[in-house]
Amino acid sequence: AQSVAQPEDQVNVAEGNPLTVKCTYSVSGNPYLFWYVQYPNRGLQFLLKYITGDNLVKGSYGFEAEFNKSQTSFHLKKPSALVSDSALYFCAVRGSGGSYIPTFGRGTSLIVHP
Amino acid sequence: EAGVTQFPSHSVIEKGQTVTLRCDPISGHDNLYWYRRVMGKEIKFLLHFVKESKQDESGMPNNRFLAERTGGTYSTLKVQPAELEDSGVYFCASSQVSGGAGEQYFGPGTRLTVT
Numbered sequence: 001a002q003s004v005a006q007p008e009d010q011v012n013v014a015e016g017n018p019l020t021v022k023c024t025y026s027v028s029g030n031p032y033l034f035w036y037v038q039y040p041n042r043g044l045q046f047l048l049k050y051i052t053g054d055n056l057v058k059g060s061y062g063f064e065a066e067f068n069k070s071q072t073s074f075h076l077k078k079p080s081a082l083v084s085d086s087a088l089y090f091c092a093v094r095g096s097g098g099s100y101i102p103t104f105g106r107g108t109s110l111i112v113h114p
Numbered sequence: 115e116a117g118v119t120q121f122p123s124h125s126v127i128e129k130g131q132t133v134t135l136r137c138d139p140i141s142g143h144d145n146l147y148w149y150r151r152v153m154g155k156e157i158k159f160l161l162h163f164v165k166e167s168k169q170d171e172s173g174m175p176n177n178r179f180l181a182e183r184t185g186g187t188y189s190t191l192k193v194q195p196a197e198l199e200d201s202g203v204y205f206c207a208s209s210q211v212s213g214g215a216g217e218q219y220f221g222p223g224t225r226l227t228v229t
Contacts, residue, residue, distance in 0.1 A: 009154075034217060043118065044157075044205065044220035090157060100212050101147075101170065104157035 002027040004093050006105035013081045014113050021076040021108045023091030030096040033074040035065055038088040038107075047089075050074060061085070081112045116140070118221035120206050126227045132194040135224045139188070139208030145169075146189050147209075147218060148181060152202040160204075163189060164212065175200075196228045 003026045013019045025031060032051055036044040048059025055067045065076045076089060088109050092102040119138045127133050139146045148160040160179070161171040165186035174181070178197070183189040193200050203225050207218035 004156075036220070041123075041222065043120075043222040044207075046217045046219070049217060092157075101159045101162065101173075102218070103159075104149075106154065106156050107151075 002093055002095055002099070002103045004091050004103050004105035006089075006091055006108045008108050009106070010109045010111065012111050012113065015083050016080050019078050019081040019085070019110065019112070021089050021091075021110060023074045023076065023105060024072050025074060025091070025093040026072060027093050027095040028097065031072075031074075032094050032096060032102075033065070033067060034092040034102060035059065035063070035074075035076050036090045036092065036104075037061075038090065040087070044090060047076070081110075083112045083114055086110055086112045118206055118208050118219050120204075120221040120224050122224060123222065124225045124227075126229065127196055128229055129198055130195045132192065133196055133226060135191045135193075135204050135206075135226070137189045137191070137206030137221060139206070140219055143208035143210055143219070144186070145209045145212045145218075146183060147207040148189070148191055149205040149207065150202050151205065151223075152199075157205065160191075162212070169212070193226070196226075198228050201226055201228045 005024045034049045035047040050057045050067045058064045090107045091105045094102045121136045146163040151157045159173040162169045163183045180192045203223040205223045206221045209218045
């Protein structure tokens, strides 16, 4: 069975500071990892994904995520947070050889303070 | 290109009533998925259509939920009769392929409140 843990319900950061939203996973086989963002009253938007290759993946809106196989983590990062980054962030995983249906985490609410 | 659309955006119904949610996927996407998120919880998979066929409905909670995708275009999800625990946000997503590493494209969701 595959699972995702987002240990923080909420992350608070000041504008201009770096941000990290944590995600750890469990899956059989090699993982496909995804980050989605949900802005208020909007659907989930795809941010980035890790399939293979470079452990540092760059995505939309200046976000990046680092795949760490030994720690089974895929933390989302941004060097300098914007107030407009405030949203709900979901991590998802699926195994390369298993079910094609992704398993999502509970979501982390990111609040960027001016 | 239009994204995934869902209707209605919000629905408030009483326990025992019926509600039908609609999803229009991105044109050309054969794969359509329904998910549900109960407040503060994970986004849970409900079912997956490939064109008009149900590929996987293992996530459907019970037989009060009925999903259809006649003609392989839009899909409906009917809840009859609704119970309090059915409250949540119902997301629809679509994709061109089901396998591989392709991402899914999500709609804005329908917020269902059962009182």
